[in-house]
Amino acid sequence: MEIQSLWSFNGSHNSMTGPLPENIGNLTHLIEIDLSYNKFSGGIPSTIGNCLALNILLLQGNSFMGGIPYLADLQNLNYLDLSSNNLSGKFPPFLVNLPSFLFLNLSSNNLEGELPVTGVFSNLSALDVRGNPKLCGGIQGLHLPLCYRQEPKKAQRKPLKLILVIVIVASFLALSLFLLWICLMRRSKKQPQAVSTTLNFHPQISYGELLNATGGFSSENFIGSGSFGTVFKGILSSGGSVVAVKVLNLQQKGASRSFMAECQALRNIRHRNLVKVITACSNTDFQGNDFKALVYELMSNGSLEKWLHPEEELEQNSLNILQRINIATDVASAISYLHHQCQTPLIHCDLKPQNVLLDNNMTAHVGDFGLAQLLPKFNTREDINQFSSLGIKGTIGYAAPGNFS
Structure with missing residues (x-):
C-alpha cells in the first residue's frame, strides 16, 4: 500500500481473504475503494479515516466484524456500503454529521440500539438498514420497533444538608443566568440588528x-x-x-x-x-x-x-x-x-x-x-x-x- 498517488481501487468479486491491511490509510489520494464481495475478515481498519479525498467506500459482501470505524474526517464521503457483513455494536454519532452523504447501506449486519432520526437517517430513499433485528426507533418509514426505555428508579430521600446545598447552588446559577440575560438584552438594544439572511434550499420535486x-x-x-x-x-x-x-x-x-x-x-x-x-x-x-x-x-x-x-x-x-x-x-x-x-x-x-x-x-x-x-x-x-x-x-x-x- 505504498502507491500513494493511487486514486481508485476496484478489487471486487474476488476471493481475497484475511484482514484488510492497516496501511491502507497511507493511500491519502484515494477517491474510490471497491472491495465488495470478497472474503475479508477481522475489523475494518480505522486508518481508512486518513483517506481524506474518499468519495465512495464499498465493502459489502465480506465477513468484517466489530464496530463501524471512525470516519468522521471523510467530509467528501457520499456513498458508504457496509452491508452483508458481521458488524455489531451501535451506530457511531459521526454518521449523522457527515455532510456529503447521498446513500448509506448498513443492511444485513448485527447492529443494535436506537437508530438516529437526523442527517442521512432522516432520508428513507438514501438509507438501508434492513436485516439488523436488534435495531429500534428511527423514522416512521423504516417500520422498526419502538425502543424500550427503562424507567429511572425513584430517587432515595436525600439528607437535608445535601438538599439545602443543591438548592443554594441552583439558585445562584439561576440568578447568574438572569443577570447575564439582562446584560445581553441591553447590549443588543444598543447595537443595530444585522440583516438576517435566508438560506435558499433546493426545493423538493417528485x-x-x-x-x-x-x-x-x-x-x-x-x-x-x-x-x-x-x-x-x-x-x-x-x-x-x-x-x-x-x-x-x-x-x-x-x-x-x-x-x-x-x-x-x-x-x-x-x-x-x-x-x-x-x-x-x-x-x-x-x-x-x-x-x-x-x-x-x-x-x-x-x-x-x-x-x-x-x-x-x-x-x-x-x-x-x-x-x-x-x-x-x-x-x-x-x-x-x-x-x-x-x-x-x-x-x-x-x-x-x-x-x-x-x-x-x-x-x-x-x-x-x-x-x-x-x-x-x-x-x-x-x-x-x-x-x-x-x-x-x-x-x-x-x-x-x-x-x-
Whole structure:
C-alpha cells in the first residue's frame, strides 16, 4: 500500500481473504475503494479515516466484524456500503454529521440500539438498514420497533444538608443566568440588528411533477441527449418557471455515478458562468423503477456547439468576433473559479462546446458535471505531479474543438 498517488481501487468479486491491511490509510489520494464481495475478515481498519479525498467506500459482501470505524474526517464521503457483513455494536454519532452523504447501506449486519432520526437517517430513499433485528426507533418509514426505555428508579430521600446545598447552588446559577440575560438584552438594544439572511434550499420535486412539467417527456419538449441522459424543456407548475430537465438513463453504465458526481459538484459551487441547478429528483416512477433527474435553469440559446457548427448555415446563427471573445472569457472565468476559488478544487473533465450553454444575453455557462472530480488541496508540486496520473476522462474519440476564432 505504498502507491500513494493511487486514486481508485476496484478489487471486487474476488476471493481475497484475511484482514484488510492497516496501511491502507497511507493511500491519502484515494477517491474510490471497491472491495465488495470478497472474503475479508477481522475489523475494518480505522486508518481508512486518513483517506481524506474518499468519495465512495464499498465493502459489502465480506465477513468484517466489530464496530463501524471512525470516519468522521471523510467530509467528501457520499456513498458508504457496509452491508452483508458481521458488524455489531451501535451506530457511531459521526454518521449523522457527515455532510456529503447521498446513500448509506448498513443492511444485513448485527447492529443494535436506537437508530438516529437526523442527517442521512432522516432520508428513507438514501438509507438501508434492513436485516439488523436488534435495531429500534428511527423514522416512521423504516417500520422498526419502538425502543424500550427503562424507567429511572425513584430517587432515595436525600439528607437535608445535601438538599439545602443543591438548592443554594441552583439558585445562584439561576440568578447568574438572569443577570447575564439582562446584560445581553441591553447590549443588543444598543447595537443595530444585522440583516438576517435566508438560506435558499433546493426545493423538493417528485417524478409526477416532472412528468407533468415536460408533457410526459414528450418529443415536442426534447432538447438533446448525452452520454448518460436526455434533456427536456419543462414548465414547473409551482411558479411557472421554464427549466431544462435532464433525465438519467439508469440502464447506461455509470449513469448513477454520474448523477452522484454532478450532485456533489453542484452542491456548493455558485458562479455566474456555471449552469444553475434548481433541484434534483431521486425517486421511483409509477412502475416502481428507479428514476433520477436534474433540473436546471433553461439556457434559451442552446449550446455553443450549435452556434459554431450549425446544421444549416444561417446568418442569424453566426457569432461575431466580440461575442466569441466574451464567450471565451466567460468559460475561462468559470474554469478559474472551479480550479482556484472553490473550497475543494474541482476538475470538470469534459469541457467541450456541447457543454457550454448560452442564455438570452449570449452569456456562456459551463454545464454537465457528470465526470467532474473533487480534488484535495496539495501543498507541494510533487503532490500535484503524483495526482496527474488520473485517467483521461471525457468524450472518447474525436471531439469538435471549441474554436472561437
